Amino acid sequence: MSFTLAIVGRPNVGKSTLFNRLVGKRLALVDDQPGVTRDLREGEARLGDIRFTVIDTAGLENATDESLPARMRRLTERAVDMADVCLFLVDSRAGILPDDMVFAEILRKRADKVLLAANKAEGNAADAGVIEAYSLGLGEPMRLSAEHGEGMNELYSALLPIDEEFQARAQANAPEVEVEVDDEDPDAPRPITAEKPLQIAVVGRPNAGKSTLINQIIGEDRLLTGPEAGITRDAISVQKEWNGVHMRIFDTAGMRKRAKVQQKLEKLSVSDGIRAVKFAEVVVVLLDAAIPFENQDLKIADLAEREGRAVVVAVNKWDIEDEKQEKLRDLKEAFDRLLPQLRGAPLVTVSARTGRGMERLQAAIMKAHDVWNRRIPTAQLNRWLGEMIERHPPPAPQGRRIKLRYMTQAKTRPPGFVVMCSLPDKLPESYSRYLVNGMREDFDMPGTPIRLTMRGQGDKNPYKGRKKKNAGALKKHLGSLPKAKD
Numbered sequence: 001m002s003f004t005l006a007i008v009g010r011p012n013v014g015k016s017t018l019f020n021r022l023v024g025k026r027l028a029l030v031d032d033q034p035g036v037t038r039d040l041r042e043g044e045a046r047l048g049d050i051r052f053t054v055i056d057t058a059g060l061e062n063a064t065d066e067s068l069p070a071r072m073r074r075l076t077e078r079a080v081d082m083a084d085v086c087l088f089l090v091d092s093r094a095g096i097l098p099d100d101m102v103f104a105e106i107l108r109k110r111a112d113k114v115l116l117a118a119n120k121a122e123g124n125a126a127d128a129g130v131i132e133a134y135s136l137g138l139g140e141p142m143r144l145s146a147e148h149g150e151g152m153n154e155l156y157s158a159l160l161p162i163d164e165e166f167q168a169r170a171q172a173n174a175p176e177v178e179v180e181v182d183d184e185d186p187d188a189p190r191p192i193t194a195e196k197p198l199q200i201a202v203v204g205r206p207n208a209g210k211s212t213l214i215n216q217i218i219g220e221d222r223l224l225t226g227p228e229a230g231i232t233r234d235a236i237s238v239q240k241e242w243n244g245v246h247m248r249i250f251d252t253a254g255m256r257k258r259a260k261v262q263q264k265l266e267k268l269s270v271s272d273g274i275r276a277v278k279f280a281e282v283v284v285v286l287l288d289a290a291i292p293f294e295n296q297d298l299k300i301a302d303l304a305e306r307e308g309r310a311v312v313v314a315v316n317k318w319d320i321e322d323e324k325q326e327k328l329r330d331l332k333e334a335f336d337r338l339l340p341q342l343r344g345a346p347l348v349t350v351s352a353r354t355g356r357g358m359e360r361l362q363a364a365i366m367k368a369h370d371v372w373n374r375r376i377p378t379a380q381l382n383r384w385l386g387e388m389i390e391r392h393p394p395p396a397p398q399g400r401r402i403k404l405r406y407m408t409q410a411k412t413r414p415p416g417f418v419v420m421c422s423l424p425d426k427l428p429e430s431y432s433r434y435l436v437n438g439m440r441e442d443f444d445m446p447g448t449p450i451r452l453t454m455r456g457q458g459d460k461n462p463y464k465g466r467k468k469k470n471a472g473a474l475k476k477h478l479g480s481l482p483k484a485k486d
Contacts, residue, residue: 139247
């Protein structure tokens, strides 16, 4: 998905009908009476070759009290703040009402990009309403008929430059991953520059102190913080030179257990956090020292590992912890036991409030990034592989010994290795884990994801049969020579 589009407008202007048309399914309930939609609904939209996320919102009501319409309006305003683009829908048959003027002013102040569309514009009866829409001051209105599918080409033309802009931005921000290497490549990682900063995502459960930690790193109160959980709604990136290292840091919304994520807005926030993990090179999983190591923390770290990112575990609020050594020992034991694929990942104790441990955190991030870029020469790998086979030979299923012949590193970011062997489909997963754990220990690669691929080579010998062929040719050649006289 490249960008998020929120459809907003008064009740009963056709927002849910347009939403259903863009997602290609009847996901949103549609009826002639106003006020059917009360919550946010998200869907994966497709318009030609453009893919984006579309949000159906409740109808904007001109109410500011604690009534249901007022609460629905506040939820819609939050969706406006989160969305990359807002599509303001008006009813061309009803014309422009005073509420439309009020909401146009709100969008001018709160939304980054606003597109204006006059819905129900089929036929000549809508001409007056379309012309009247110019008075909103939001540019030229598009003529749409969500029910009959008219005007989709015009909407496509309006969204195409936005899609290209976000695709270019995503490509510029995306880290280099799965980089192919060979023996001629240098061992050093890609240099970190102001144009290509080190990208870090800070993730964790709500109220772990992610925004406070980032404020401490950048040295200013850039991000909103407080004792309430769930203040951060969307992934926000800030760029800062941290002790001479150029970094772009993503603050993300807290990720709770799926069963507890009920509000549509929180679901959008969590998906935004997952996108931030994909844009990061190093993921800092922030724990709350006051709360035991929960399953959700492990799932967040596992998400980073599956995406192939380097992982650093930071334990926050360490300044208020009494049994420090015992708690740290329990956390390390739980992490190594429950997430063996990241065995040895750096675990740092910090206090985002006081700033203690920030130097250790940066050192752990730089070490994790260095290991993520690690390049091991092929000759060194094969000497190591021979020692590992001698120490623990591979199994022999059905009496056929599996031969590991050759090993090389194919990629970095994260490190990826290929082992040429016989019967690769017969090699058990436990032996692959034995090799990966050995690499972590012998090549000092703790915590980083390691990709190990077994590839069959076959038993073809290019010289097989050549001796017999050459012998036959020699015999034929000798037979053609004149025989010696006695």
